[in-house]
Amino acid sequence: MLEVVGLAAGYLGERVVDGIDVEVRSGEAVAIVGSNGAGKTTLFRAIAGLLSTMEGRVVLDGKELTRRPAHRISRAGVAYVPAERHLFPAMTLKSNLVLGAYPRRPDPETLELVYDLFPRLKERQRQQAGTLSGGEQQMVAVARALMARPRLLMLDEPTTGLSPAIAQLAFEAFEELKKQGMTLLIAEQQVPLALSVADRGYVLENGRIRLEGASDELERNPEVRRAYLGVA
Amino acid sequence: MGGASRRGARLAGRALLPIVAVAVILVALPPLWFGDSPYTTSLAVRALVFASYGIGFNLIFGCTNQLFLCVGALAGIGGYSTAILADRSSLPIAAAIAVAVAGAALIGGLLSWIAVRRSLGIIFTGIVTLVFSLAFANFLLGQRDLTGSETGLVLTAAPASLADDRIRAYYLFAGVVVGLLIVFRALQLTHVGWAFRGLRDDEIAAELAGVDVARYRIYAATVGSAMIGLTGALYAYSSGFISPATYSFDLVDVRVLVLVAFGGLGTLLGPVIGAGVFAVVDERLTASLELREVLYGVFVIAIFLGFRRGVVHAFVALFDRLVGSRRSEPAREPSRQ
Amino acid sequence: MRAVVLDGIVLGLAFGLLGVGMTLVYGLGGVLNLAYGQIVVLAAIVISLLMEDGAATVLAALVGVLAAAGVAVLLDLTLMRPVYRQHGEERTLMGLLLTLGAAFVIGGLLTWRYPTGALYINVSGEPISILGVPMAVGSIWASVIALAVAALLLLFFGATTFGRGVRSVIQDETGARLVGINPSFVRTVIFALSGALAGVVAITQSMSGPLTVNAGFELTTFALIVTVVGGLGSVAGAFLAGVLLGVVNSLSAHYIGQYITTVILLGAAALTILVRPRGLLGR
Numbered sequence: 001m002l003e004v005v006g007l008a009a010g011y012l013g014e015r016v017v018d019g020i021d022v023e024v025r026s027g028e029a030v031a032i033v034g035s036n037g038a039g040k041t042t043l044f045r046a047i048a049g050l051l052s053t054m055e056g057r058v059v060l061d062g063k064e065l066t067r068r069p070a071h072r073i074s075r076a077g078v079a080y081v082p083a084e085r086h087l088f089p090a091m092t093l094k095s096n097l098v099l100g101a102y103p104r105r106p107d108p109e110t111l112e113l114v115y116d117l118f119p120r121l122k123e124r125q126r127q128q129a130g131t132l133s134g135g136e137q138q139m140v141a142v143a144r145a146l147m148a149r150p151r152l153l154m155l156d157e158p159t160t161g162l163s164p165a166i167a168q169l170a171f172e173a174f175e176e177l178k179k180q181g182m183t184l185l186i187a188e189q190q191v192p193l194a195l196s197v198a199d200r201g202y203v204l205e206n207g208r209i210r211l212e213g214a215s216d217e218l219e220r221n222p223e224v225r226r227a228y229l230g231v232a
Numbered sequence: 233m234g235g236a237s238r239r240g241a242r243l244a245g246r247a248l249l250p251i252v253a254v255a256v257i258l259v260a261l262p263p264l265w266f267g268d269s270p271y272t273t274s275l276a277v278r279a280l281v282f283a284s285y286g287i288g289f290n291l292i293f294g295c296t297n298q299l300f301l302c303v304g305a306l307a308g309i310g311g312y313s314t315a316i317l318a319d320r321s322s323l324p325i326a327a328a329i330a331v332a333v334a335g336a337a338l339i340g341g342l343l344s345w346i347a348v349r350r351s352l353g354i355i356f357t358g359i360v361t362l363v364f365s366l367a368f369a370n371f372l373l374g375q376r377d378l379t380g381s382e383t384g385l386v387l388t389a390a391p392a393s394l395a396d397d398r399i400r401a402y403y404l405f406a407g408v409v410v411g412l413l414i415v416f417r418a419l420q421l422t423h424v425g426w427a428f429r430g431l432r433d434d435e436i437a438a439e440l441a442g443v444d445v446a447r448y449r450i451y452a453a454t455v456g457s458a459m460i461g462l463t464g465a466l467y468a469y470s471s472g473f474i475s476p477a478t479y480s481f482d483l484v485d486v487r488v489l490v491l492v493a494f495g496g497l498g499t500l501l502g503p504v505i506g507a508g509v510f511a512v513v514d515e516r517l518t519a520s521l522e523l524r525e526v527l528y529g530v531f532v533i534a535i536f537l538g539f540r541r542g543v544v545h546a547f548v549a550l551f552d553r554l555v556g557s558r559r560s561e562p563a564r565e566p567s568r569q
Numbered sequence: 570m571r572a573v574v575l576d577g578i579v580l581g582l583a584f585g586l587l588g589v590g591m592t593l594v595y596g597l598g599g600v601l602n603l604a605y606g607q608i609v610v611l612a613a614i615v616i617s618l619l620m621e622d623g624a625a626t627v628l629a630a631l632v633g634v635l636a637a638a639g640v641a642v643l644l645d646l647t648l649m650r651p652v653y654r655q656h657g658e659e660r661t662l663m664g665l666l667l668t669l670g671a672a673f674v675i676g677g678l679l680t681w682r683y684p685t686g687a688l689y690i691n692v693s694g695e696p697i698s699i700l701g702v703p704m705a706v707g708s709i710w711a712s713v714i715a716l717a718v719a720a721l722l723l724l725f726f727g728a729t730t731f732g733r734g735v736r737s738v739i740q741d742e743t744g745a746r747l748v749g750i751n752p753s754f755v756r757t758v759i760f761a762l763s764g765a766l767a768g769v770v771a772i773t774q775s776m777s778g779p780l781t782v783n784a785g786f787e788l789t790t791f792a793l794i795v796t797v798v799g800g801l802g803s804v805a806g807a808f809l810a811g812v813l814l815g816v817v818n819s820l821s822a823h824y825i826g827q828y829i830t831t832v833i834l835l836g837a838a839a840l841t842i843l844v845r846p847r848g849l850l851g852r
Contacts, residue, residue: 050743074749086744088737099737102748103730144748297658346843354661355601356842359797363839366832373828490673493666522681529673536667537651 001026001183002047002078002152007056009046015054016042017207022185024152029174029184031194031215033228034204040187041083043204044156048080049073060152075103079150083157085141089130093121096129096140100147107149114143117173135166142173153177155186159193171197191228195219203228250501251413258406262399272515273398279511280405281467285484286492286503287412288459291419293489294497295428296452297435298344299358301481303488305368306457307464308479309336314465315385315474316378325469332465333458340457341450348446365481372476384475387468401470408466409504412459417500419455424448432498490528494535496542505543572702573823574816579708581815582715583773587788588795588807589722590763590770596739596802597756598653600664604644604672605767606788607679612637612768613688613780614679626690634768641764644671645757653756676785686782688775707776715773718766719808726804735759739802790835797838800851810849 002024010016017039024030032040045051047058049070058065065073074080088096097114098106115122118139124132129140138158145153155174159167167190174197178184188194195201195215203211203224211221218224261276285303292300300306313332318325343364347357372379379385419425427448430438439445468474477483487510495506510528517524535542587605594602616633620626648667655663679686694706726732737745738752745752770788774780795814799806814834821830841848 048747050746069751070743070746071749071751074747080747082743082747084743086741086747088740088744090740091733091736095733099733099745099748099750102734102750105730148749350843350846352842352846354658354665356797356846358665359793359835360839360842363832363835366835370829370832486669490666490669520681522677522684525673525677526681527677529670529675529677532670533648533667533674536663536670537648 001061002185003057003059004047005057005059007043007046007058008054009042009051010054011042011051015207017046017204018055019208020056020204021209022202024183024185026151026183027178027181028200029178029186029198031198031201032185032187032204033189033191033194033201033218034187035189035228038204039207040204041156042207044080044082044154044185044187047073048078048082048154050080050082074148077148077151078154079145079148079152080154081141081145081156081158083160085137087129087137087140087144089128091129092126093129093132093136093140094125096144097121097125097147100144102148106147110147110149114146117146117176118143134161135163135170138162138166138170139173142170146177150182152183152185155184157187157189159188159190167193191224192219248414248417251410251417254413254501254504255406255410258409262402270398273402275511275515277398277401277405277470279507280402280409281463282488282491282510283409283504283507284405284412284463285460285488286495286507287409287416288456288463289488290492290497290499290503291416291456291459292340292344292453294492294499294502295425296431296449297354298347298449298453299354300340300343300361300453300456301358301485301489302343302361302365302368303460304479304481304484305365306336306340306460307467307484308368308372308474308476309339310461310464311468311474311479312372312379312385314468315387318387318469319385329462329465329469333461336461336464337454337458340460341454344450344453348449362481365485369476369480380475382476384473384478385468387472387474404466404470405463408463413500413504415455415459420500424451428452428498490532494531494542496544499542499544502542502544509543571700573819575699575702575704576708577816577819578812579704579712579777579815580819581812582712582719583770583811584791584795584815584818585808585811586715586718586766586770586773587792588799588811589719589804590766591792592796592799592802592804592807593735593759594756594763595796596804597735597752597759598649598664599660600649600652600668601661601793601796602644602763603665603668603789604675605668605763605792606785606790607672607675608637608640608764608767609771609774609788610679610780610782610785611640611675612771613775614683614686614782616690616771616775617686617688620688630690630768630772633771634765637768637771638761638764640675641767642757642761644668645760649756649760653753672785672789676783679785680782683782687779688771689779690772690775692776705777711773711776714769718769722804731755731758790831794834794838798841798848800848803848803850806848806850 004020004022007020008015008018020043022030022032032043034040042051046053049065049068049072052067056066060076060078063076065076065078088099097111101107101110120136121139121143124136129137132140142155142158158170162170171193174184174186178197184197186194186198195218198215200213201215201218202209203218211218211224262273265272285307289300289303292298310332313335314328317323317328317331323331343361347360352360373381427438427443430441430443431445431448435445464479467478491506491510492503494509495502495504509531513524513527517527535546538546591602591605594600612633615636616629619629619632648671652660652664652667690707692707692710696703696705697709726736734745734750735755737748738750738755742752771780795811796807798814799808799810814837817837818830818834821833
């Protein structure tokens, strides 16, 4: 569904990521793992249109997304949930979700689906988004992205600021989403968690793809184990 | 030893070259351009006065991003203090001017201190100083006994020769402009100028690099206000008569902001070029005040759409492109203090 | 005293709309439109010209509002593009200087072409008694129009999808982009809206007395004060501040004097900046 070919992106003329080739097939969950500074966020921002690509292409089901503005990419069906979430703090939780469906009016079925996935959100729907806890804000961010019924859901370090228990819950929700047929692209530092949901993974190091393969292959790979799983 | 001093001399020469050029032009101008017209001479004097205001404002706003919309008020403090002290106290005129300048510097420094303490950005600093401007104007109008209110003050201590013969006033202010340019340049070349540049580029980075942003801001505001106060004082001295209209916000501040921005904020010659261009506009369009206003607006828009940083930078960029080589600025070492 | 306060409220409602127009543009893009007062004057001149030619008042008013909106969009599409490409203080500075230039151009052209231009919408009728105070019919109409527009704005921002979209851009522009909102388009529409509000202010102000061609800078100053006191970017704050300052203006002008009144209003802005920078309802 999503094809990234030879992508290079960065800031102020400096390339942070280079020569990136990533493929995400429909219904798959793909993980991009790497340590801090590897370039995961830069890559995601480039795909989502928040950062202009210096080289390479991004194609969604044959439709060219390269260098298009972020709002167009969003409307094309790519929903990006950044680590900083970027919720609308002075609006209610529900209003945040409603805006997720922009420019359409929210589909009541989708809203129900989202509340089923994250029951806690239904309780707090009238609360101002800025006053929610970190975990709840993360759920709202994902829920908001889902309101647009996206074809591809991109999650950038979804466990940022979450306690291990909540992080676990979050990934259970992602697993559920995958079962319902959603295509996922997840960037994560927490490698075991990421690989537990993903079918395939790419290892990003210093801005380049180091390894790629099926998630269980990667889990067994000695380099990965040493660098990211803390196993000698 | 010899090498260092030769290099130093070359550096000093290079640094002062633009100022020398300006001085030469200013001296040559009257015989070439004015043609004995007292009107043209007055226009030129006015241009020089505004250039001087501009250099001070440039130091405050152009170098340290403090939008002081009280240039007229600071000049008025200089002018009115001089007038009042010279006529009503036993102070000789020079001493009166000195006190006036100190007063303006003090107020400017105080305003900057307030802005720094309350972390006011450009807009808020502008509004607060604007309020000060109006409060000062109101004070002038209100204190009839002290300031003469709308009818203004006559300086009996002012030499009639200056007031009548505008050519002598012209040379006085030409000297002031050159003098202020030298001070500005000197500051640019020391650690102060280095701090200013860092501050303007990225305030947070400068702070982290150890630059005491607050201190340099207040310093710039004090010196700049002194320059403005001095100009205001000398204007009172040279023209023999001042009124609140002389230093009003409408007539002074708006014009200074526009001409310095046009010439180039933070550059050495920006205020001079801006004042010159606007004086020419005034001369060409003597008939219509409104059309002049339109032209000012067009100039400001054009320069900012075409080149954000003013005429000086536009010329430098053009020069660089034509000549092909990159004119590198001499590396300015922060002087060891 | 009651009469003065009521007059103040009438004035304040106009102030409020002025403030809303200015604060909207600021909230969306960080730009203070120093040409705002001139747009009000432009609308006034357009309306007065049409009325001189015999057009019906309502039609002329409508055209005036559209003209103001049109000029605002023109400003946005030409001058504001390069401004929005900057960030932080660069953007603030460039916005101030470019709109100042625009103010000179628009104001200069209008005062040059129509030096005696003024708009006065004379609404005939016997004064109506409100709370025991006889109010001119013009003032009543002005207030009704202002309140109606305020209600429409409330509806727009609270209930429509686009209105919610505008609020989202103000609160988190990146978030807005991520849900498919084009901030550039939103800014242009809001600029147009602010222009339309300027047109409405021209209408309401001219019902109480003649609105002259040199009122531009004064109007911009009032808009600025109201915006600051209400809280930069807060629509409700601007409206509230407008009404309050309108009353203050009225009381001060009546009991103290016109010139001091301007100082007092600016003083209020300065006080807000020094004591409570986020204004009445700002965040």
